Amino acid sequence: MDTDGTINTSAAERDLDGLMEQMRAEVAERRQAAEANASSEPPNEPDKLAVRRWTAHALLMLPAPEFARAVYLAFLGREPSPDEFVRLRDRLLIEHVGRMRILREFRASPGARTVEGFWLESVKDRLYWSPPAKFGRAFIRVIVNIYHSPRWTREFIARVELLERRSAEAAAAVRALQSGRATDRQNMLKQGKQLQDQLVSTKQGWDAALANRAGALENRISREIHEVSTRLTGVRTDHWRAIRDQNLRVEALLATDRPTVLDVDGTQSLHDREKSHLLDALYLSFEDRYRGTREDIKERQRVYLGRISDCVAATGHGAVIDIGCGRGEWLELLGETGISANGYDLNRIAAEECRERGLDVTLGDAIEALSKLPDESCAAITGFHIIEHLPFEILVKLLDQSLRVLRPGGLLVLETPNPSNLVVAAETFYFDPTHRNPLPSELTSYLLKSRGFSDIEILPLHPCNWPQRQDYTDPMLSYLQDKLFGPQDYAAIARKSP
Amino acid sequence: MTPRVAIVASLSSNGEQGGAERFFVGLRDALLGAGLNAEILEVYNNESNFDQIRKSYLRFYDLDLARFDGIISAKAPSFVARHSNHVCYLMHTIRVFYDMFESAFPHPTREVLEQRHLIHALDTAALSRPKRVFTIGEEVAQRLQNYNGLQASVMRHPTSLQGLHKGAFNYFFLPGRLHRWKRPHLAIEAMRLMKAPVELVISGTGEDEETYRRLAAGDERIRFVGYVADEALADLYAGALAVIFTPQNEDLGLVTLEAFGSGKPVITCDDSGEPARIVKDGRSGFICHADPAHLAAAMEHLAHAPDRARQMGQAGEDSLVDVTWSKVAGNLRDALGFRELTAR
Numbered sequence: 139m140d141t142d143g144t145i146n147t148s149a150a151e152r153d154l155d156g157l158m159e160q161m162r163a164e165v166a167e168r169r170q171a172a173e174a175n176a177s178s179e180p181p182n183e184p185d186k187l188a189v190r191r192w193t194a195h196a197l198l199m200l201p202a203p204e205f206a207r208a209v210y211l212a213f214l215g216r217e218p219s220p221d222e223f224v225r226l227r228d229r230l231l232i233e234h235v236g237r238m239r240i241l242r243e244f245r246a247s248p249g250a251r252t253v254e255g256f257w258l259e260s261v262k263d264r265l266y267w268s269p270p271a272k273f274g275r276a277f278i279r280v281i282v283n284i285y286h287s288p289r290w291t292r293e294f295i296a297r298v299e300l301l302e303r304r305s306a307e308a309a310a311a312v313r314a315l316q317s318g319r320a321t322d323r324q325n326m327l328k329q330g331k332q333l334q335d336q337l338v339s340t341k342q343g344w345d346a347a348l349a350n351r352a353g354a355l356e357n358r359i360s361r362e363i364h365e366v367s368t369r370l371t372g373v374r375t376d377h378w379r380a381i382r383d384q385n386l387r388v389e390a391l392l393a394t395d396r397p398t399v400l401d402v403d404g405t406q407s408l409h410d411r412e413k414s415h416l417l418d419a420l421y422l423s424f425e426d427r428y429r430g431t432r433e434d435i436k437e438r439q440r441v442y443l444g445r446i447s448d449c450v451a452a453t454g455h456g457a458v459i460d461i462g463c464g465r466g467e468w469l470e471l472l473g474e475t476g477i478s479a480n481g482y483d484l485n486r487i488a489a490e491e492c493r494e495r496g497l498d499v500t501l502g503d504a505i506e507a508l509s510k511l512p513d514e515s516c517a518a519i520t521g522f523h524i525i526e527h528l529p530f531e532i533l534v535k536l537l538d539q540s541l542r543v544l545r546p547g548g549l550l551v552l553e554t555p556n557p558s559n560l561v562v563a564a565e566t567f568y569f570d571p572t573h574r575n576p577l578p579s580e581l582t583s584y585l586l587k588s589r590g591f592s593d594i595e596i597l598p599l600h601p602c603n604w605p606q607r608q609d610y611t612d613p614m615l616s617y618l619q620d621k622l623f624g625p626q627d628y629a630a631i632a633r634k635s636p
Numbered sequence: 637m638t639p640r641v642a643i644v645a646s647l648s649s650n651g652e653q654g655g656a657e658r659f660f661v662g663l664r665d666a667l668l669g670a671g672l673n674a675e676i677l678e679v680y681n682n683e684s685n686f687d688q689i690r691k692s693y694l695r696f697y698d699l700d701l702a703r704f705d706g707i708i709s710a711k712a713p714s715f716v717a718r719h720s721n722h723v724c725y726l727m728h729t730i731r732v733f734y735d736m737f738e739s740a741f742p743h744p745t746r747e748v749l750e751q752r753h754l755i756h757a758l759d760t761a762a763l764s765r766p767k768r769v770f771t772i773g774e775e776v777a778q779r780l781q782n783y784n785g786l787q788a789s790v791m792r793h794p795t796s797l798q799g800l801h802k803g804a805f806n807y808f809f810l811p812g813r814l815h816r817w818k819r820p821h822l823a824i825e826a827m828r829l830m831k832a833p834v835e836l837v838i839s840g841t842g843e844d845e846e847t848y849r850r851l852a853a854g855d856e857r858i859r860f861v862g863y864v865a866d867e868a869l870a871d872l873y874a875g876a877l878a879v880i881f882t883p884q885n886e887d888l889g890l891v892t893l894e895a896f897g898s899g900k901p902v903i904t905c906d907d908s909g910e911p912a913r914i915v916k917d918g919r920s921g922f923i924c925h926a927d928p929a930h931l932a933a934a935m936e937h938l939a940h941a942p943d944r945a946r947q948m949g950q951a952g953e954d955s956l957v958d959v960t961w962s963k964v965a966g967n968l969r970d971a972l973g974f975r976e977l978t979a980r
Contacts, residue, residue, distance in 0.1 A: 154761035
């Protein structure tokens with residue numbers, strides 16, 4: 139900024155209040171002055187052109203319109219007519235007629251007055267336009283031009299240089315922008331490449347996802363087909379059993395002597411007998427659903443095969459008896475291994491199904507059957523998921539009869555749900571409505587020992603398939619894991635001392 | 637009891653509804669939001685001649701503001717108002733006596749020089765009084781430092797124009813008053829140097845409007861839309877390829893903030909004042925020399941690269957996240973010493 143703008147920092151000027159009061163006084167002063175002015179009206183201006191006594195010199199100084207009017211007033215003593223005024227003004231402004239020439243014309247017109255200083259001005263004019271004077275002026279002009287020319291040249295060159303510099307700057311700016319545009323194009327190309335790469339990888343990702351999806355769908359379809367076919371098989375089996383059941387009942391009716399209405403006893407005994415088989419079909423279907431498939435069970439029971447075949451070989455001869463053989467998986471497994479065995483079951487349809495498979499199964503109460511067998515006539519006795527169905531006295535009776543009919547060194551194998559697993563004890567045990575009491579392995583083992591068996595072995599079986607299982611260092615967690623996901627069944631294996 | 641705060645606003649003599657009025661409303665709403673009982677106190681201000689300027693200074697000086705707990709002044713000469721709890725958020729002083737002096741008075745008389753001297757002395761004395769002086773931009777703070785030797789904190793405020801949004805990138809947009817200080821002729825002349833068939837839309841009115849219409853005559857790419865209401869203005873921003881804003885020593889220039897708010901780059905000049913500080917050359921717009929050829933080069937570039945314009949506009953928008961009314965109001969409230977009162 140220029141020096142006029144610098145601040146006077148004296149204390150007086152810093153004082154806003156002082157400045158404002160000073161200004162207030164000025165405003166008041168101006169107002170008074172304005173009021174005073176307003177009270178004195180200026181008089182009307184007289185027409186200066188009309189009242190003036192003209193000299194030739196004064197006329198020549200006037201602007202064109204005033205000159206046109208004043209010339210008439212000065213020489214002829216009257217106002218020009220509008221036409222005269224316009225004509226004279228146009229001669230001055232458009233035709234550029236010299237003023238001195240007009241003065242001479244008016245001076246020469248008839249009746250013209252004398253105007254002071256006319257001759258002097260006329261002579262001055264003639265002298266001004268005389269050839270020597272014109273030449274002198276031209277000469278001076280040339281001298282002056284020569285004097286100024288170096289400065290003009292410098293200014294001209296400077297101006298050209300400035301223009302050149304400006305255009306160079308503009309060109310540089312344009313170049314900068316153009317190079318900016320080139321960088322943009324490169325960036326865009328790079329972006330395009332990146333986009334292309336992204337597209338390719340996206341497509342690959344989709345392909346993989348589609349393949350996965352297709353694989354998953356295939357798996358799901360085959361799994362569902364398998365499930366449906368399993369269910370259909372189950373339904374077919376159920377129906378088959380129902381028909382079978384009806385057949386057996388009808389046969390039983392036909393086999394009895396035709397009861398008459400009066401033969402109350404005969405009707406009653408038939409009724410009682412049939413009543414015990416009323417739920418056979420239901421129970422078997424239930425086992426189908428909850429126990430597992432035939433193949434699963436055979437696979438699980440394979441664990442006993444070694445012991446049984448060793449025992450059969452050791453005892454020399456003698457039968458293997460399976461009590462409560464159910465669907466006969468174990469009998470079938472033994473048969474496949476070349477060990478002859480026979481089974482007992484109370485379920486009429488189960489026995490019927492086993493027989494259809496060519497297995498040796500007797501319909502009836504196993505303990506009654508055992509009690510009819512001679513002493514030391516069997517190599518091994520097995521009972522899968524039987525003892526938990528039995529009242530205590532019957533269980534004891536079963537153990538006693540087994541000990542009696544086993545040959546020395548013979549084996550008794552009893553498999554039962556393991557209540558040490560809390561889920562089994564609290565929940566799954568009760569899936570089977572015909573179960574009575576869970577049997578802790580200690581109780582079973584104690585019973586066997588107290589009834590005279592020896593070499594008692596408890597074999598924990600079928601731990602839960604718990605995918606999150608891990609080795610906890612915390613003893614509580616480790617204990618809980620065992621209690622919740624540990625073995626769901628156990629087998630008590632006992633030997634009759636040789 | 638909520639503190640009662642007056643925003644001392646100068647009501648301009650020609651009744652022109654400009655940016656300043658919107659500013660006062662925006663400021664009041666923000667202060668209300670900050671928990672102050674703020675109101676706008678409009679006082680008549682006339683700068684048509686020096687006698688009127690003198691009277692206007694006295695009018696503000698004589699205001700009785702005892703009923704307020706604090707006052708905020710903004711525009712010359714409101715800061716001469718007297719109050720013990722006074723904060724100034726300076727928009728501008730009378731610019732013809734400051735940076736515009738040379739162009740307004742190329743051959744100053746002794747009288748005018750004395751008047752300028754008086755105004756400088758008055759402003760310096762008056763602006764030494766408030767508890768704190770903020771300015772709306774770096775430009776104003778610089779001027780205060782250069783001419784009055786006073787320090788101030790810079791605190792930008794956002795636009796009060798509602799409804800800004802984003803749209804296509806179609807035309808160059810030149811909003812604002814058609815006045816020689818805003819130099820719209822630069823863009824009009826730049827259009828002559830451009831080959832791209834892109835439009836230049838000029839909105840607004842002003843005392844030099846006729847001159848610019850004549851200057852643009854014959855170029856059918858240049859379109860004058862005259863005065864537009866707020867909503868239409870926001871739409872014009874939204875459809876622009878870039879906004880051209882080439883004033884001389886602009887104090888803040890809400891046009892820049894409004895353009896950024898609409899995601900548009902701004903083409904401005906290196907002598908445009910605050911806009912040249914807000915715009916980052918090549919990032920959120922272009923800063924050219926005040927020369928049609930330079931402007932034309934930048935415009936031509938953007939006309940061929942609307943994507944670049946979009947990126948630049950985005951960068952501009954991102955640079956404004958800190959400029960909010962609530963921040964402005966919070967700072968003013970703290971400067972007035974009402975922080976504890978309203979925090980309760």
